[in-house]
Amino acid sequence: MSGVKKIVLVQPNMKWIDWNWKTSWDVHPMNLCLLAAMIRKDYDVTVVDGNAHDYTPEQFKKIIEDLDPDLVGLTLLTNEYWESVHLGAKYVKEISPDIITVVGGVYATVSYKTIYNDKNFDYICVGEGEYVFQELLQYLNGRGSFPPAGFLGRKDGEQTIPDKLQRAPFIQNLDALPYPAWDMVNYGEYSNKVGKVTVDHPYLYPYTRMMTSRGCPIGCTFCEVELITGGPFRYRSVDNVIKELQWLQADYGIKSFMMDDDNFFINRPRVKEFCNKLIDLKMNLSWKAHAVAVFHMNDEIIDLMARSGCCSVALAVESGTERVLRDIIHKPVKLESARHVSMKIKEAGMDLITNFIIGFPTETWEEIRQTFAFAQEIDPDYAKFFIATPLEGTELAKMAMENNLLATHADTSGQMKDMNWSTTQIVSNEWTPEDITIIRAYEWERINFRTQKKREKLSKMMGITLDELEGLRTSTFKSVQDNLMKMREKKNGHGNNGSKTTEVEHHGDHRSPGAQTYPGVEMSREKATTPVSFGF
Known part of the structure; x- marks a missing residue:
């Protein structure tokens, strides 16, 4: 050519x-x-x-x-x-x-x-x-x-x-990069809608997603960020970020933004400067903060966030046990600090979403139950529960492979070829994949929807009616049934065409302290559907 x-x-x-x-x-x-x-x-x-x-x-x-x-x-x-x-x-x-x-x-x-x-x-x-x-x-x-x-x-x-191969050098001067050429797409197709109803969607439209930094030095064992953007934290200047927001306001009429940085709050002076600029310039933008590290929060930062327009904080607590946080995840979260930060976020009038992960190597059944108990104790507006996934190249994947704890195939590069990301890929003497799937579903249901007040708050956050919320809960449980069915069929090596239901064997009690007795899990082929809502 x-x-x-x-x-x-x-x-x-x-x-x-x-x-x-x-x-x-x-x-x-x-x-x-x-x-x-x-x-x-x-x-x-x-x-x-x-x-x-x-x-x-x-x-x-x-x-x-x-x-x-x-x-x-x-x-x-x-x-x-x-x-x-x-x-x-x-x-x-x-x-x-x-x-x-x-x-x-x-x-x-x-x-x-x-x-x-x-x-x-x-x-x-x-x-x-x-x-x-x-x-x-x-x-x-x-x-x-x-x-x-x-x-x-x-x-x-x-x-x-x-x-x-040597990877491309990390870009040090992020201010030298141009803003994304949104004029090369129909930006309204992205800024005026979201693909599905979720607690993470913006409260005001049009909206944009912001990336103001790269890299994270924390080193959580489950995270790929260091492989992708490196450990050293590199960031754009506050003036550069503010100018982009002003441009997006002027040209695209944005009313809100999502802060998608992997670790936006690591540099507290920069965070304070950013929030103060939003306040002083009276930009009147609503914003949401994702994957917020507990240990980067303090009372001053929380107050500034609220006054600058932040309406929702997704707090990455990860576990309800200090051993898992310290010895497995390698994340410096203290549970007492998580309690205080959660309380202050709610007192400041921001919605609180919390992220937890279960199913780590060596994590006991009791420790998993303690994580659910802690999630209930801090009482977020919505608690997310993820299953530990050994992503390629992470310390978690290395840990699982070296100790022969993978339930699925991995080639020599560590890439999981037949991974079902909605269920655990880690094996344990304490629990089975079915156990993790069942307890995750039922505790998610119990903790997030246990009172009328919580259901009303969640429906408001998602911008849907209580009836629509109930429909999403139902569809979510159908997807859980489908995942359990697939796990059973894969384990047996064939489908169960001759039977409409499948019994699930499990270890231990699928309840956290304070939980009521759970109903049985019926897995019906006629009722199982593709997951559509809360992410199971």
Whole structure:
């Protein structure tokens, strides 16, 4: 080919693999629009969001064929639907094997060794791609050498050995990056709606999602952030962030934003400056804070957050036992501090959501029950309960593999190939996967919906009626039944076509202290449906 001029940046459709509550999210193509902003002056760039528009494979191929690009860049933000990006590259190569394919983003950075086996990808970007992608384009156009770091290729003179690859350097000056080129998509399709009803959706529309920093030095064993954006904390200046919000207000009329940083609150002086700027400039923006570390909160920060427009805080407590926090998760959370911070957030008038994780290696059944008891004690407006998942490259995955505690297959790279992310993949003498699925569902139900007052508050937070809330609860339990059915069928190696119900064996009492007796779990094929709501 003579060179690269026409570029299409693609987010593939995860629904090519499955339709469920996770693939129904509207994932803002922030990384693609940022990359487009970096290269648009020198190249003809188009952003294609197959996921947001739910393109069929045929529709996707027709769009790519009509655009007739020289290069297609694909991205994926999760390993869970890894097949979708491989299908995207396959479809591109079916149109023309001469189209250059590049994959980058979270999945590529974490799983590049496995991805390299798929020859539908010509190049794999590992690490932050804003600058090294430009180097690759220069190389492809004969105006430079192959990037010394950040890319795997397949030709002579390119880096073709995954084990010798150096990832792209971490970008130190984040202020030097442009704002995402939202004009290259119909931004209203993202800012005026969400993919599903949830406690995490914005309270006011139009809204935007903000990323103001990269990296996290905490080192939680279950987290991939250090693999993706590194341990050192790098951040944009407060003025740079405020100017972006002012631009989004002026051009897109935003009324709220989500703070999606992995660890926004690690730099307290910066947080205080940011909140004070929102207050002093009277920006009147509502905002939500996600994945907030308990140990970065204090009374002053909480007060400033509330006065600056923060309406909801998702507090990452993780566990209700000090041993699990200290020895397994490696997160410096103190339960007494979590109690105090939770109380102060509610007193400040902000909604409180808490995140907990169960099912870690060596975690006992009693410790799992203690986590549910602690969640009830601090009494959030909504408590989320996740199942510990050994994500590729994490210390948790290493711990599980070295001690032969994985319930599913993993190849030599550590990528879980047949993982059901809605159930545990870790084995224990204390509990079974069925136990974890059952206790998670029933304690989620008991803690979050136990009083009329809590149900009314939750329906208000979600912007739905009490009847609609009841419908979501029902559909969630149907999805739990479906997961249990799948686990039983997988364990038996076949389906149970001759029976409408399946009994579930379990260890221990599926109750936390203070819980009432649970009804039996009936798993009916006729009633089981695809999960659609709270994420089971």
